[in-house]
Amino acid sequence: MALTIDQPIEHKQQSLPARLFASQTFWVVISVILACVFLSFATDAFATSKNLYNITRNITFVAIIALGMTFVIITGGIDLSVGSVLCLSSMILAVTMHAGYSIEVGILASIATALAIGAFNGILIAYLGFPPFVVTLGVLSIARSLAMVASNNTVVFQFGPDHAKLLALGGGAWVFGIANPVLYMILLALITGFILRWTKFGRHIFAIGGNEHAATLTGVPVRKIKVAVYMISALSAGIAGIIQTGWLGAVTTNLGTGMELQVIAATVIGGANLAGGVGTAFGAIVGAALIEVIRNSLGLLGINAFWQGVFIGGAILLAVLFDRIRNFRRSD
Amino acid sequence: MGDNGAGKSTLVKMIAGNFRPSHGTMRMDGKELILHKPAEARQHGIEIVHQDLALCNNLTAAANVYLGRELRRGLGPLRILDYATMYKRAGQLFAELKSETRPRDLVKQMSGGQRQAVAIARTMLSQAKIVLMDEPTAAISVRQVAEVLNLIRHLRDQGIAVVLISHRMPDVFTVADRVIVMRRGRKVADKTIASSSPEEVTGLITGAIEQV
Numbered sequence: 001m002a003l004t005i006d007q008p009i010e011h012k013q014q015s016l017p018a019r020l021f022a023s024q025t026f027w028v029v030i031s032v033i034l035a036c037v038f039l040s041f042a043t044d045a046f047a048t049s050k051n052l053y054n055i056t057r058n059i060t061f062v063a064i065i066a067l068g069m070t071f072v073i074i075t076g077g078i079d080l081s082v083g084s085v086l087c088l089s090s091m092i093l094a095v096t097m098h099a100g101y102s103i104e105v106g107i108l109a110s111i112a113t114a115l116a117i118g119a120f121n122g123i124l125i126a127y128l129g130f131p132p133f134v135v136t137l138g139v140l141s142i143a144r145s146l147a148m149v150a151s152n153n154t155v156v157f158q159f160g161p162d163h164a165k166l167l168a169l170g171g172g173a174w175v176f177g178i179a180n181p182v183l184y185m186i187l188l189a190l191i192t193g194f195i196l197r198w199t200k201f202g203r204h205i206f207a208i209g210g211n212e213h214a215a216t217l218t219g220v221p222v223r224k225i226k227v228a229v230y231m232i233s234a235l236s237a238g239i240a241g242i243i244q245t246g247w248l249g250a251v252t253t254n255l256g257t258g259m260e261l262q263v264i265a266a267t268v269i270g271g272a273n274l275a276g277g278v279g280t281a282f283g284a285i286v287g288a289a290l291i292e293v294i295r296n297s298l299g300l301l302g303i304n305a306f307w308q309g310v311f312i313g314g315a316i317l318l319a320v321l322f323d324r325i326r327n328f329r330r331s332d
Numbered sequence: 333m334g335d336n337g338a339g340k341s342t343l344v345k346m347i348a349g350n351f352r353p354s355h356g357t358m359r360m361d362g363k364e365l366i367l368h369k370p371a372e373a374r375q376h377g378i379e380i381v382h383q384d385l386a387l388c389n390n391l392t393a394a395a396n397v398y399l400g401r402e403l404r405r406g407l408g409p410l411r412i413l414d415y416a417t418m419y420k421r422a423g424q425l426f427a428e429l430k431s432e433t434r435p436r437d438l439v440k441q442m443s444g445g446q447r448q449a450v451a452i453a454r455t456m457l458s459q460a461k462i463v464l465m466d467e468p469t470a471a472i473s474v475r476q477v478a479e480v481l482n483l484i485r486h487l488r489d490q491g492i493a494v495v496l497i498s499h500r501m502p503d504v505f506t507v508a509d510r511v512i513v514m515r516r517g518r519k520v521a522d523k524t525i526a527s528s529s530p531e532e533v534t535g536l537i538t539g540a541i542e543q544v
Contacts, residue, residue, distance in 0.1 A: 198412040200413065203391075203395065203399075203413060204400075206390060206391060207391060207399055209390065210388030210390035211386070211387065213386065214386035214387055215388065215399070215400075217386040218386060218399040218400035218401075218454075220399065220400050277388070277390035
C-alpha cells in the first residue's frame with residue numbers, strides 16, 4: 001500500500017523527545033524550573049525552607065480544585081461555581097462545628113453539600129441541556145449567597161470541641177515537615193491520574209470531550225458521566241474548602257472569591273483544552289505551580305503586586321498561543 | 333439504492349433499533365424481531381457503521397474500536413483497563429481487514445480509509461451477523477473508496493452480511509451480490525447483481541422503469 005503523507009508525521013510524533021517537545025505541560029514544567037533557578041540566584045529569600053513551604057502550600061488549594069476541574073474541562077464543560085462552593089463548604093463545616101458537632105460530622109455535612117451542588121449542576125447540564133457556563137454562573141451566585149445565609153455573613157473562627165483537630169488537619173505537617181495540604185494534593189493528583197488513565201470512566205470522559213455524539217452512539221452513558229464530573233469538581237472544591245478552613249483557622253464569606261478563574265487558568269496553562277478531549281492531572285498541578293511561582297516571584301523581586309494580573313494573564317495567553325502554533329503546524 | 337428521500341436511511345434506522353416501524357414486522361433467521369433501542373439490535377448481532385463513523389479524534393484506533401465496550405482486568409479489588417489485550421485484538425482485527433491501521437495511532441492523524449477501518453473493526457468485536465453501512469464512500473477520495481470496498485469484501489469473507497446503503501452505482505456493482513432499489517419509501521426491485529445492470533437500476537431509481 002502506498003505510503004501516505006500521514007505516516008512520516010506519525011513516526012515523528014511517536015519518538016519520546018518529539019512527544020515531549022510537543023507537550024505544553026513539558027514547557028510549563030521547564031518554565032517553572034527556570035523561574036525557580038533564576039529566583040534562587042536573584043533573591044536570598046526564595047530558596048529558603050520557609051518560602052518553599054509557603055509556595056508549595058499555596059499551590060495546593062488552586063491545584064486540588066484544578067484536578068476536579070480537569071474532569072469537567074476534558075468533557076468539554078466548564079464549572080464557574082467552584083470558588084463559591086469552596087466558600088459554602090467551608091462555611092457549612094465551620095457552622096456545624098461551631099454548633100458543637102464533631103469534626104467528622106462537620107466534614108460529612110460539608111462534603112454532602114458540595115456533592116449536592118455538583119449533582120444539581122450536572123443534572124441541569126446533562127439531563128435538561130442547560131449550557132454549563134450559565135448553570136455554573138448561576139450557582140456561583142447561589143452558593144455564595146447561601147454561605148452568607150448560613151453564617152449570617154459573619155466570620156467564624158471558633159470550631160467547637162474539635163477546634164484543634166481541624167487546625168492540625170489543615171495547618172499541620174505530619175510527614176517530613178511537608179505541609180499537610182501538599183500531601184492531600186499529591187494523593188488526590190495520583191488518584192486523578194489513575195482514574196483518567198486506567199478506568200473505563202476516565203476513558204469515557206475523554207470520549208465525551210472528543211465526540212459526544214459518537215460516545216452516545218457507541219453506548220457510553222454520557223449523561224451519568226456528565227453528572228459525575230460536575231460532582232467531582234464540586235467535591236474537589238469542598239475538599240479544598242475543608243483544608244483551607246483548617247489552615248486559615250477562620251472562614252469569611254468572601255473566601256474563594258474569583259478562585260474559579262485561577263483554577264481554570266491553572267488547568268488551561270497545564271495543557272487542558274477548553275474545547276474538550278485533552279487534559280491531565282499533572283498538567284493541573286503544574287499550571288497551579290506556575291501561577292504561584294509568578295505571584296511569589298513578583299513579591300520577592302519587589303515588583304508592585306498590581307502587576308500580578310498582567311503576568312498571570314500573559315501566561316494564560318502564552319499557553320494558548322503555544323497550542324495554536326501546534327495546530328497551525330498540524331494543519332500545514 | 334435509491335434517490336435522496338427514498339427511505340434508505342429510515343429503513344437502516346429501523347433495523348438498527350433507532351426507530352420503530354409504523355407497521356409491518358422485521359424478521360431475522362425466521363424469527364420476528366422487535367427492537368426498542370440500538371443496544372438491543374447489537375445484542376441480536378446487528379452492527380452499524382454510521383455515516384459520520386462516530387469516532388473520537390482524540391483517542392487511539394484501539395480505544396475507538398472498544399469505545400463503550402472497554403476490556404478490563406482485575407488489579408486487586410479494582411478493575412483497570414486492559415490496554416495490552418485491546419491493542420492486540422484491535423491489531424488482529426485490522427490485520428483481518430488487511431488494513432494498515434495501527435492500534436496506537438490517534439484517529440485524528442488517520443486517512444479516510446483508515447478511519448473507515450476503525451469503524452468497521454468496531455463491528456467485528458462481537459459476533460456480528462449483519463453490518464449496516466450508511467453511505468461509507470460518500471465523503472472520501474477516489475483512492476480511499478477502493479480501500480473501503482476492500483474492507484467490505486473482507487467483512488463478507490468473515491461470513492458477515494453487509495447491507496450497503498449507497499447512491500454510488502460503481503460501488504454497488506463492484507462489491508454487492510444483490511441490489512434492492514427503493515423509491516418514495518417503497519421497494520421497487522430486488523435483484524441479483526448478475527441479473528441487473530447499472531442502466532436498469534438507474535431507471536428504477538428515477539422511476540423511468542416503474543417496477544420489476
